[in-house]
Amino acid sequence: MGEGNGGTGMAERIERKLTEALTPLRVRIVDESHKHAGHSGWQPGGETHFRVEIVADAFVGQSRVARQRLVYQALSEELQERVHALTLRTFTPEEDPREH
Template identity: 40%
Template sequence: MTLAAEIRTALEALSPEALEVINESAQHAGHAGDDGSGESHWRIKIAAASLNDLTRIARHRAIHDALGPTIIGRIHALAIEIK
């Protein structure tokens, strides 16, 4: 399973109405944090009712918790856009 698929599967726990998982690693090739895997820099665009009543920090924590330490440990940069 690709890392993108793992991210999508993990975030299903938040019951998103909309979810985009975008690999931006190619834009950061040769920069700090580029481990050569092609899976180091990610952007998540998500809309989920489960996040609506949370503060911005709590939303980000919920996403990190859903992803878990195994996935988070494999990502150098994660941009989160909550709709």
């Protein structure tokens, strides 16, 4: 679940949306907003910049760009509302760095 500034509402929302859309085997969301204070897109209270690591069968046979599109589609509302930046690491189960 969300890390960084503790479990945040937006991190939990991101996790829920990705789980519903991609049925991941593993998903990790870290709120990195505190690292971007004063930068473009930053807002008081954080929840604007996230790092997402996700392992899903949905990524099998997909290019890096196609995987990112799947994530962006799942989070389209969040990206329009508050989320300014996502750092994505997308893996198939066979590519999962935790399993190797």
